[in-house]
Amino acid sequence: MALRRSLFWRVFAVNAGLLGAMALLLLFSPVEIDAPIKPTQALIVVGGLVISVIANALLLRRVVAPLERLAQRMETVDLLRPGQRLPVGRSDEIGRVLAAFNRMLDRLERERQESGRRVLAAQEAERVGIARDLHDEVGQVLTGVLLQLNSIAETALDHREELDEARQAVRRALDEVRRISSELRPEMLEHLGLVSALTELSSSFGRVSGVRVDREFRSSLPKLTPEVELAVYRIAQESLTNVARHARASRVTIALEPGHDSVVLRLTDDGRGFAGAPEEHGGLRSMRERALLVGGALAIKEALGGGVEVRLEVPTADVAPALEVS
Incomplete structure (x- = not known):
């Protein structure tokens, strides 16, 4: 792993450089730390600490920012909205994580599309089967019932009104079966x-x-x-x-x-x-x-x-x- 691409070595180098600079300052400068500490000495120590904290914050902010974007995208990503990729503008560990995340989305979207095709194909096949059963089985049964009611109505004149109501109900049921069948299988x-x-x-x-x-x-x-x-x-x-x-x-x-x-x-x-x-x-x-x-x-x-x-x-x-x- 090249040192210029390693996040670990970059963080280590910055911290080591700051600590080394402070050590050289203490070794080769006339600065001394007394007890109790003097205001000038305290100012030098605090200044070194501030410089170290700022340097670390700037470096870590640059590292953490893409990780925050990655976390937000992972929480909101939707496979039904393809193309939600993160820009990869670096070649270090963070860049490899972002690239791996994009490749994972590519794979998941392909797998989702393939499984979706199979599910929809199964659904359409099931719709066709149900529509066929409704038309061939239920429709024929209702048609047979309607023919029987027509035959009975010709002889049972005393119950003609009740038979007419029954025939209308069967016709409505038959129409509904045909409508559902046509929606299932257009x-x-x-x-x-x-x-x-x-x-x-x-x-x-x-x-x-x-x-x-x-x-x-x-x-x-x-x-x-x-x-x-x-x-x-x-x-x-x-x-x-x-x-x-x-x-x-x-x-x-x-x-x-x-x-x-x-x-x-x-x-x-x-x-x-x-x-x-x-x-x-x-x-x-x-x-x-x-x-x-x-x-x-x-x-x-x-x-x-x-x-x-x-x-x-x-x-x-x-x-x-x-x-x-x-």
Whole structure:
């Protein structure tokens, strides 16, 4: 280890130099220490002590400052906000610690992205399985019940009113099963594209929640990969769910427009907004992770005039990373 790069030797050299200077001063100067000490002698001793303390403080401050920045970054680092690196402008032990911390973040972000891809792939596979079971099993059972009620209603004229109520209840349950199935497995996204899928999603949200939905979809949008389209759809779906649960909004605007080698999704409501800084957990964390995995950028902030604005920008098919999320 080179002495010029060793923190230990630099601290040692400064302290040794100061102690040596004080020793030479006592050996070869006419300064004497009497008992009791004289004011001039006390001034010399105090001056040497002050110089030693200042020199040590300046050196240690330069050493401790990057460690303080490192501690602050370690307490606040978020793997869903990549790129939070510390500058490394030195080659001593502190510089190696900072470089090792940056390499650790690189490794953790890669591992988080890989595990996130596997989790999201498993979630989508589970959604597809549940949607299939709802459609094939529960849907068919309800359809069979409805046919039986229709058959009974033709002969049991005395109970026609009760049977009509039962048939209406079965039809509502069947519609609900179909709605849940379509949300779990957005077949329209696969067959008709993102705009049609978002149109159906927002229309269904408006019918169920009673919130007015305004759509602003550009007629011509750049092509997105299937993985990116699915991420945009899921983030829009989660955003609308949050509006229904928490916003107390009367109006929602959902927009889709082209950006610079990207497509931008904006979803704004006129609800009560955030009570202070938003705490990102659960659904919001899932939204940010989906955006990160497809190379997108997600911003959640207060909307102009109140409410919340969700802005998602995702890369087009020409520049999107190759992922396997669906």
